Amino acid sequence: xxxxxxxDRDLLRRFRAGDRDAFTTIYRxxxxxxxxxxxxxxxxxxxxxxxxxxxxxxxxxxPDGFDPDRGELGGFLVGVARKFLKRRYSEEQxxxxxxxxxxxxxxxxxxxxxYDTERLRQAVAALPSRYREVVxxxxxxxxxxxxxxxxxxxxxxxxxSRLHRARALLARKLIGKGCPV
Amino acid sequence: MSRLDDAMNRLAAEHEQDxxxxxxxxxxxxxxxxxxxxxxxxxxxxxxxAIAASVVGLWMAGAxxxxxxxxxxxxxxxxxxxxxxxxxxxxxxPIPYVLPPAPYExxxxxxxxxxxxxxxxxxxxxxxxxxxxEAEADVMVGQDGRPRAVRLISVSSF
Numbered sequence: 001x002x003x004x005x006x007x008d009r010d011l012l013r014r015f016r017a018g019d020r021d022a023f024t025t026i027y028r029x030x031x032x033x034x035x036x037x038x039x040x041x042x043x044x045x046x047x048x049x050x051x052x053x054x055x056x057x058x059x060x061x062x063p064d065g066f067d068p069d070r071g072e073l074g075g076f077l078v079g080v081a082r083k084f085l086k087r088r089y090s091e092e093q094x095x096x097x098x099x100x101x102x103x104x105x106x107x108x109x110x111x112x113x114x115y116d117t118e119r120l121r122q123a124v125a126a127l128p129s130r131y132r133e134v135v136x137x138x139x140x141x142x143x144x145x146x147x148x149x150x151x152x153x154x155x156x157x158x159x160x161s162r163l164h165r166a167r168a169l170l171a172r173k174l175i176g177k178g179c180p181v
Numbered sequence: 182m183s184r185l186d187d188a189m190n191r192l193a194a195e196h197e198q199d200x201x202x203x204x205x206x207x208x209x210x211x212x213x214x215x216x217x218x219x220x221x222x223x224x225x226x227x228x229x230x231a232i233a234a235s236v237v238g239l240w241m242a243g244a245x246x247x248x249x250x251x252x253x254x255x256x257x258x259x260x261x262x263x264x265x266x267x268x269x270x271x272x273x274x275p276i277p278y279v280l281p282p283a284p285y286e287x288x289x290x291x292x293x294x295x296x297x298x299x300x301x302x303x304x305x306x307x308x309x310x311x312x313x314x315e316a317e318a319d320v321m322v323g324q325d326g327r328p329r330a331v332r333l334i335s336v337s338s339f
Contacts, residue, residue, distance in 0.1 A: 018217050020210075020213065020214070020217070023210075023213055024210070027206065027209060027210075028206075031200065031201045031205070031206070032199065032200050032201070034201075035199060035200060035201040035205075036196055036197075036199045039196075039199055040196065045202075048201075049201055049202055049204070049205045052201045052205050053201075053205050053208055053209055056209040056212075057209060057212050060209070060212055060213050060216050061216065117188065117191050117192045117195055120188050120189070120192050121192060124192075139189050139193065140189070140192065140193045140196045141193075141196075142193070167185060170185060171185050174185070174188075
């Protein structure tokens with residue numbers, strides 16, 4: 001953690017001085033987690049790309065926006081992406097509905113490998129955003145509860161309860177009420 | 182492990198392979214170059230502006246100093262200075278039969294060429310053979326316009 005912060009601090013110092021190589025390192029190190037978060041949140045590659053671009057362009061225009069003493073740059077950029085996504089939602093009033101006619105893809109007792117990952121992705125994208133965030137961060141990105149709590153700006157207990165509720169919703173939407181969470 | 186966990190793990194594994202398209206990287210770097218280039222040109226513009234302002238300021242200061250510089254008087258040669266001192270040391274000689282100026286009276290000193298004959302007529306002892314000659318003198322004139330005293334300047338010529 002300390003090493004990562006030290007590296008972030010050094011890279012940011014060089015980036016603020018206009019070093020293109022430092023910015024390239026920052027981008028290539030953190031673009032994937034920002035893009036994945038945006039893609040999981042939107043369920044759309046194109047929108048995820050736009051959000052990723054928005055995040056790094058924001059960083060270019062606000063080089064002093066991040067304080068290395070307050071956390072890791074990766075988590076901070078995901079937080080920026082979250083704010084961009086929220087703005088998008090409020091502007092577009094976009095909501096991704098789960099197709100009501102979508103049949104359950106796996107009935108109780110069928111093989112686990114029958115899960116359609118694409119449908120699970122759509123189901124995740126259809127979750128309310130407060131649940132979707134924690135599923136993406138904890139279940140897909142593998143971040144700790146503490147880290148996720150810092151990104152979504154809430155208590156660790158809230159992350160736990162939201163994650164539990166989100167998994168119940170996913171299970172119900174995908175395979176019915178009988179699915180073990 | 183539940184089915185949901187298994188599906189989630191597979192989705193996470195697939196999710197891990199995702200990367201932003203190369204076009205995004207190009208667009209971001211283009212923006213970086215544009216912003217940094219603009220900052221660089223801003224710095225150059227600022228530096229050029231500062232230099233231009235300094236040049237204009239120096240030029241204006243030079244012009245102002247040229248206008249307001251005190252006029253340098255031509256240096257007085259030592260001989261002339263000595264002459265001026267000698268003139269100042271020469272006393273005014275009262276013109277005979279004329280009342281001297283009162284202590285409160287304001288007088289003027291006028292330098293003029295005075296005919297030597299007039300000086301002789303006024304009672305001055307002048308040794309010259311040329312009766313039409315003139316002598317340079319400071320004449321003290323009273324408030325009434327009458328001469329009260331004379332100080333000869335070109336004494337040496339007589």
